Amino acid sequence: MSQTAVARLQNVTKVIGKRTIIDRVSFEVRPGEVFGFLGPNGSGKTTTIRMIVGLMGLTDGDIYIGEHSIRKDFPKAIVQVGAIVENPEMYKFLTGYQNLLHYARMNPSITKGRIQEVIELVGLQGRIHDKVKKYSLGMRQRLGVAQAIMHRPKLLVLDEPTNGLDPAGIRELRDYLRRLAQDEGTAVLVSSHLLSEMELMCDRVAILQKGQIIDIRSIRGEAENQGTALDEVLFEVDHPDAALGILAGQGEGRIADGFLTLSADRKGIADLNRKLVEAGINVYGIRVKTKSLEDQFLEMTGSETIG
């Protein structure tokens, strides 16, 4: 376990009644990374997040924010955390500004100037003095982000943050989170069932199933490895059968849906192409078939439904 982790979960276990909801979950979130928390419904994402922010107690194990335990040293641990758990519920009878003031008063480090700064950051300056009951879901989401980042947390926890946002809003949030992680070194923990969304947003993802972590993988890392990794490559050619014959010695080739399909790395693709062209085959297109996170996820979690 590295000392630099912003959040560290150690064998976190939650038993409710006789059921083990969360079973020895361990992972860490590093500074400046966007960490995704994926899992089918009922896998325990929200329960884990509630334990991280202290809304639910732990049956066993511990959670550290920096060096402070959420169990033993709650105020010192939680002061470094900003969060939206599920929907950003605000006091509807107060204005947006009064809502922010409310949370700011609970943390002496937040100045009036900082509140103003955050309001501008989330783009609510025009409507901040309206009552929250008049806000759209998107505006409430922005206010939720504002209250979560006001005290410059080291760890930002967002549970299903894209719920109820339109595509533009999702994109904006995604860009913002990436900026926050890169520029301020904030560690961001997001949970979601929207896999494609997570793929765009996260550096690493943990996949949770039935209360257990079944995989933690790096997403950006894979993209960088593309140069040497073997991928499925589809060749669109005029005579697939003939082409298959020509490339017979080049590994496992097959024909699927009229495409010639082979495994090859970057350099291999160029070699294969040259061979085909030299043999007089017309190559109309070459496509590398990347497995999306969704494919990988479904492969791992089996037939269970998502979302």
Next chain:
Amino acid sequence: MKRLGNFMKLIQNENMKIYLRLRTWIMLGFIVLLPPFLSLAFYLAGGENMSGWSMVLIESRILFFLITIFTVVVAADSVAGEFTWGTIKLLLIRPWSRSTILLSKYLSTMLFALFFTVVAFIMTLLANLVVFGFSTDANLAAGMTDVAYIWKFYLMEFVTLIIIVTFGFTMSSAFRSGGLAIGLSIFFLFAGNLITGLFALANKAWVKYVLFMHLDLTSYINGGNGPIPNYPTTLGFSLAVLAVYFVIFNVVSWTVFRKRDVAA
């Protein structure tokens, strides 16, 4: 000292959530308008010879019912409301222990009751001074002035109010349902007299320890022996019994609020 200052900000927050609601001002409207309305109506109905002090007493009894119910409503929303609104999830993830947050809620609820009681006191005095005047003494109790009697009356009633509101607060914290907390507290308020009447007939010493027997302390002001004819009690005894229940209610509130998971 700095910590106390920071804690005052929690109270300030709770106050903001109470007083920035229209509801609170409608409640205050009732407390402000009821005394002049009742005094004037009674005067016009032929009661012009009524003593101002008697009227103060009657109106204060009515107002204490209202203030108790209003405060229970505030207490119910203060804890259960946060769960209903879902705001509890954002409130509890701040650098404060759950106990301290609950304390700020409890204290601001009691401040609300105190504020309304002071307004009620001033309004009843003012309304009756204008309508009836205080020239004649109503002899509310032997051996003391009317002013002294009214003071003691407010003190006793406020003790009862604290107990009922604390009960409502406990229900609010334990069940996380504002409606249930309000309903049970109002039952408490009104069933108290009936249950007292019933138990007063019982011939067992333990009825002295039943909470309901001690919810009307005003009978002690003119030297009464308490609510149970066969088992005389003193004011000190009643206060001690109430204190025990007060502690029990609060232990339940704090234990539940601190320990229970925020799951929904």
